[in-house]
Amino acid sequence: MTPAGRVLPARMDPLSPEVVADPYPTYARVRAAGPLCRFGPASWGVTRHRDVAALLRDRRLSNTFPEEDPQFRMAPDLSRDVFRRIIPTRDPDDHSRLHQQMVRAFSPGVARRSAQRIGALVDELLTPGCDTGRLDAVADLAFPVAASVVCELIGLPVARTRAEVWPRAAALGRAFTPFLPAADRPAADAALSWLRGYVREVLAERRADPDGDLLDRMLAVADPAEGVEEVVDNVVFLCFTGYETTMNMVCTGTVALARQPDEWRRLRADPSLAGTAAEEFVRFDAPIQYTARLALEPITVGERVIRPGRSVFLLLGCANHDEEVFADPGRVDIGRRPNPHVGFGGGVRGCLGAALARIEGAVIFDRLARRLAGLELAAPPEREPSALFRSYASIPLAVTPA
Incomplete structure (x- = not known):
């Protein structure tokens, strides 16, 4: 019962079609109504930047949920097992062994050293589009760059990525979201089963080595009680999360530039804005819309x-559209400073690949500005419907080489 005179916080349904299509009008409504909104059974949504930024680092919130929690209706079989083992759903004391190795592999230093390789890959991928005048920002640019780089850093063969790993990783991604619709669960389980088998094949040819690459180091520090399965499940998770943030940021950015020609001309005139542009695209349409915690x-x-x-x-x-923090938050400003967005999360549970995503975004938008004189939508972009991820299935572009 609500005490007399006390008004219940606003409610939002993250699965409603209008929210999935465009959550920002609903965000504005619940943010204006208060710092909390009702988000589902026994759950709250935190709406404002100040509170979200603080709670991202609050140890009174846990990543570990009870298996019977109704918020996480995942695929019932393998997905439940992998969800229990992966680093993002375990508290820091439990995952420090593997987390240290993964942080090392995706460190800012490693990301910076990858910049030249990323630039060469982007140039290679842009060449066919410059010849034909057509480019799909998802299939021809964002995905192959992000997936190739992350597979190289992990130590997975790149050759099988596009045809075999990507479609299954995309299906698996749906298993890592609350409120998984029943219709998506069989595909998520099938994808997970295939990916686990694939990673086991790769690991069978590797050896535990604390001085080796990421796969070797993860094998060296694996929990004896879990064995190789702990490594398998965390590598499978990296197959998805390692490129999802970058891919979505690049997609959001290309759509924003195509729809806002003034900002595209601004970037063309000053490619040094590529880094701040990438940050702004993460703020404007966050690749991951929310992160779940359990109050302890x-x-x-x-x-x-x-x-x-x-x-x-x-x-x-x-939070990234909070008017108290961001002037005119519904407008893309590729030179926005300061830009204290929370699009990469924060604290010890922040986005593992944030440094890599920043480097990849800066390089990709720099190369677009230097290689292309024109960038326009050739057809309406096609979204991947998701309450958690702001992703695209296709972004057909008409491009003119510089």
Whole structure:
């Protein structure tokens, strides 16, 4: 019961078609109504930048959910196992062994050293489009760059990535979201089964070596109780998450530049803005819209107390449009400074590939500005419908070489 005179917070349904298509009008409504919104059964959404930024680093929130939690209706078989083992769903003390190795592989230093390789790959991928005047920003640019780079850093063969790994990784991605529709569960389980078998084949030819590449190092620090399965499941997770953020950021950016020709001309005139442009695209349409936590202790947000055991959804996309922090948040400004967005999360559970995504974004938008004189939509972009990810299936572009 609600006490007399006390108004319930606004409610939003993350699965409603209008929110999946464009969540930002709903975000504006719930953000204006208060710092919390009702998000689902026994769960709260945190709407404002100040609170989201603070709670991303709050140890009173856990990544580990009870297996019976109704918010996480994942694929019932293999997905439940892998969800229990992967680093993002484990608290820092539990995952430090593997986390240290993965942080090392995706460190800012490694990302910076990859810049030249990324630039050469982007140039190679842009050449056919410059010849034909047509380019799909998803299939011809964003995916092959992001997936090739992450597979190289992990130590997976790149040759099988496009035809075999990508479609299954995309299907698997749906298993890592709350509220998984029943119709998507069989495909997620089938994709996961294939990917686990594929990674096991790769690992069978590797050896535990604390001084080797990422796969060798992960084998060297694997939990004896879990064995190779712990490594398998975390590598499978990297197959998806390692490129998803970058791919979505590049897609959002190309659509924004095509729809806002003034910003495209600004980038063409000053390619040094490529880095701030990439940050702005992450803010404007966050690749991952929210991150889920479990309250371990009472947490006060505004005038309300979130009780232990409640699910807490930190609405990254909503916080990134907070008018108290970002001037004219619905407009893309490729030179926006400062830009304290939370699109990569934050704290110890922040996006593992944030440094790599920043380098990839800066290089890709720099090369677009230097290689192309014109960039326009050749047909309406096609979205991948998802409450969690802001991703595209296709972005047909008409391009003119410089």
